[in-house]
Amino acid sequence: MKLVTSRLKPILQTGLSLAVILLMISCGNNKGETNETPVDIPATQEMVAELTSPPNVPRGVGKRKAKKLIVKMEILEKEGEMTDGVRYVYWTFGGSVPGSFIRTRVGDEVEFHLQNHPDNKLPHNIDLHAVTGPGGGAESSFVAPGHEKVFSFKTLNPGLYVYHCATAPVGMHIANGMYGLILVEPAGGLPPVDKEYYIMQGDFYTKGKNGERGLQPFDMQKAVDENADYVVFNGKVGSLTGDNAITAKVGETVRLFVGNGGPGLVSSFHVIGEIFDKVHVEGGDVINENVQTTLIPAGGAAIVEFKVDVPGTFILVDHSIFRAFNKGALGMLKVEGEEDKKIYSGEIRDDIYLPEGPGIQEMPTTNEIVESEIPAKSFDEQMEFGKNIYMQTCFACHQAEGQGIPNAFPPLAKSDYLNADVNRAIGVVVNGLTGEITVNGEKYNSVMTRQMLSSEEIANVLTYVYNSWGNSGKVVTKEMVDKVKQNR
């Protein structure tokens, strides 16, 4: 409530002065936790911290008192998959990128055990931004393979903090995946929500360019130039898409703990189709409301909260948008539940818009597309006309070389789906396509709207597609397209 009527004012003022007096009295006597400085909060009992790998987070601290919290973190150097066919040797805290999520509360005394697995090749250490002390712990935690280092710290400031390896060359250790998040909750914990997830962005630099197969070594020069081949959430392309998507139900509140390990790039974190009700800016105490995109610095974090009101797939991106669609920084939140047409109608109508014509007309529903094209006379002409159409319409989604975009638009180059059945392919362009399909072993579940092209144009563009990028070389004629149109 923000407005106070003049009639209520005197009453409120009396009440207020009373409260001030009471507060003064209570400050003098109260030995309760809330008035203690974090340093003085006792941490008597001992407890082993629950650690989780992304996108999961440990249970909230709730009302628990400050404790001596034992954290056992094992460093593992291990090979993993960056994206299909691309291998990378990750260096990890706890076996995952980002590393295990650590959840503490203000006043905890964290006894940190940093264990360097004997099979590892290198020494490492840890710098936790939640630590008040030299190097954030780095100076006390430098540990050789086959050793364990122990140090302890008191959590003084609530917030969401990054931790990372700080062993030289620091940038290289971070670039290989050595970062994660540690949450310090205030006394009494964060307000409860329905779903919590752990997401961390990172940029990767490989000898080969994006998509080049095989085991890819780290490229120092590209890293220095901040010329990333991959920018991803949770260590790899597709870690949060398809079956790996995070989920929620309509009506639930979602809290995302979002970090950015870098090493090089800042993140413009955005969820397509959602507005953040609350953002704990930079992971600290300031709460901003009604935010579209929040900036997460390298080595920084944010807590993002929103209620999901309508079902659908909401895409998480770094809004430096080529990173999302071309380098991997794309995740999904799948929301199930009842639609609410008041909040979002869905498509109501598709009308033709003619700026200088007689006004809005009905969309033609059958074969009313004007057959105005001059027919192509030869195969070469079909290819030429077809390429023009491709570059005007199909290109935006299926890309210049028909390579598509992983998880969004299927490839047309060497597409087994395309090459298997020419009439089905004609049907896709004539009628559009929706629902799950599998192209070259990858699942797609999206929508292609029907393309408003004449039979002649469809014949040409498909002939072009069939005779490009290693496809089967079929020729599609206007008659074939007409036949598919008649049968629908």
Ligand SMILES: [Cu+2]
């Ligand atoms: Cu390291």
